[in-house]
Amino acid sequence: MAGDFDLSAPELTRDDLLVLEDPYFGPETVAIVTGAASGIGRATALGLAANDLTVVGADIDAEGLDETEDIAADLDVSGTIHGIETDLTDDGDVAAVVAAAADEGDLRFVANIAGMQHIAGIHEFPMEKYDLLTDIMLRSPFKMAQAAMPHIRETDDGVGAIANMSSVHGHYATKDKPAYITAKHGITGLTRAIAAEGDGSLRGYSVSVGYVLTPLMVDQIADTAAERGISEQEVVEDVMLGQARTKEMMTPAEVANLFTFGFSSHASHLNGADLLFDGGYTHTYE
Template sequence: MSTDEFDLSEPELTADDLLVLDDERFTDGDVAVVTGAASGIGRATAVALAANGLTVVGADVDEGGLDGTVDLAADVGAAGEVLPVPTDLTDDGDVAAMVDAAAERGDLRYVANVAGMQHIASLPEFPMEKYDQLLDVMLRAPFLTAKLAMPHIRATDDGVGAIGNMSSVHGRYATQDKAAYITAKHGLNGLTRAIAAEGEGTLRGFSVSVGYVLTPLMVNQIEDTAAERGISEREVVEDVMLGQARSTEMITPAEVANLFVFGFSSHASHLNGGDMLHDGGYSTTYE
């Protein structure tokens, strides 16, 4: 059964989808790093932050995808600039160069660790090379990025900034066949709290947790989950992904990006070490 029957194409992002706030630290002299910026949530977050006037270093291994993000920011009339910085998050030198590129463009204040990947397999059959790759991208790289970015944030005139981590409902509980992803997201929540503990109140750490997001990664996951569980793709969407949720639609990348915009803003000054859960009731309700 084709996923096309469910209209699972990623929605087109427009200027009307984006939360734009009046914030004194949202200027082109203030810089944000966004990883995974070539597609999905990362692309939407880079564009949303640029729409708020920030200079955004968009990092990803997919150079063509980064070019598409730059074009999208222009299409929505973003006031800020997206600077594409090709980055392999499994390469420490690349991560350091990414942070340096951001610091050279102005006051590095914000980091959105969004880059992610998925592999569907039971624990006994999970390939360790996939486990290592997934943890390198989704946990080690955010740790290293925070390590390198925190001194720059502290060096701004007031030391104000934030590091936001893309967590998940799977950072709160577990489902089958996603052991590495679940391990990474639980670890990412711990990193978020560690950042908050060391941030002295002005450098904040927070995470964003959502349910199933309509991205290219998710469409691939639907196909893999159907094959792994021996059910149809329709059953994956309606029963596995949305079965527990009170909402009946997947969240969009723009909606997730707007959470990062709010989290970085002065309106979220008391969001520190906490997690913004927007999962449609998936992990908090049941029948």
Template sequence: MSPDEFDLAEPTLTSDDLLVLEDPHFGPETTAVVTGAASGIGQATAVALAANGLSVIGADIDDAGLQETIDIADDVDASGEVYSVPTDLTDDADVETMIDIAAEEGELRYVANIAGMQHIASLPKFPIEKYDLLLDIMLRAPFLTAKHAMAHVRDTDDGVGAIGNMSSVHGHYATQDKPAYITAKHGLKGLTRAIAAEGEGTLRGFSVSVGYVLTPLMVNQIEDTATERGISEREVVEDVMLGQARTKELMTPAEVANLFVFGFSRHSKHLNGGDLLWDGGYTTTYE
């Protein structure tokens, strides 16, 4: 390996990585929807929720990745089940079907809108079709998912549930060459607050904002950023990604998944419309 390269293999998920909590609604009778469940943060979140006993509807366009998620849940001896529901989040009928399946499987109480993608280009050079695709997946689909899910949560005996949205440090500030991603992540914070405003206190909305996480999406982003800026991959990680952070370490998908577990649990009843900002100091400190 050359000095300009990094070992960017995603860490293997084990049971020791996962936060497991006692909660009256964490059981097989409760369903949770996780989008982007075939890889990265979505995959880890689906496994973590299954480890907490929930019946998890794993939604993604990648069938093989969803099967891998099921296999990982088995490997960590999750007490809950992950169900593969192939879903195209740009297809309105698919999104509605995803929610219907979750409601048929049990009491739908939780949604984790995690699916995401990235495209690196300056705003003047950004292809509008890529902008539309990113916004469809990361903002329109979460809106539509919430639209269909909220009625089911309200129909439970106590109306308790939560919709968690995967935001980012890029929902707090902007950097170069990510205009669509930044627009979507800022929008998700607004959607989160709208859910909280209409949730009547028991159906909560919250977002999760983290820095750079070691996922397949991030590995591709490193390569694209290196090309766009004409620098090495090592410089992208050390100077662009971790340069502003106080915690000089990339997060793991499991660490992010645990935030969703906590956010859905009874311990977070006052997390409503707010953002779980675990960013290693990106947005709160400066030189």
């Protein structure tokens, strides 16, 4: 809790998840979701499983993956989630999880969601943190696309999509998040490159949102308060929500629904572009 804001995501229910009729949404279709052990990645894995897909969840947190599978069972989703412990900084692990996913059926969808954060200015930013962050958030999505694209092309019609988690920080920069901002701007280029090489049937798109009630976001509050010399309440009110027109944070399920829509046939013209749901951060000013 920071001041009057309840910084905990509401418990996810089946009713929170977007369910669509789609010819590719069935158990024979496989989707990979990275970061599936918590937050947006977990919600996206659950959302795709609620649409009857076979989901392979990749994360270094094996216990978190088990919990995601347990939540899927509790929600009685129609699809299946297979958690695979994966070190996304290891090219061999990334290639292995893609191969395992392809063995489950027609690999058509990849959601690169896994991320991390480190709060510090450029002048004092530890390079080992820079390397780790960009390995997880930029190199790994590149390797995932490299490994997955041949499998998508090998399906009967080559239809599929690779989606990348971006951010308002992929559109503009604020201080004390230089590595994160660098990675998110880079993911825009990767998304466009996937679209350019996808021949129309294999699409690339990204999803950009503002602040979301996830463990990663909550952990940032104290760090940002210390870095800027302000209170945690001021971080939430002024830094996180100050520029927004919608004065509430998104939930992981709301973000997951954007990935579900983006993978669906309803989004066939979403290619090389970004789904920007930011509450007015990016294009409105005081």
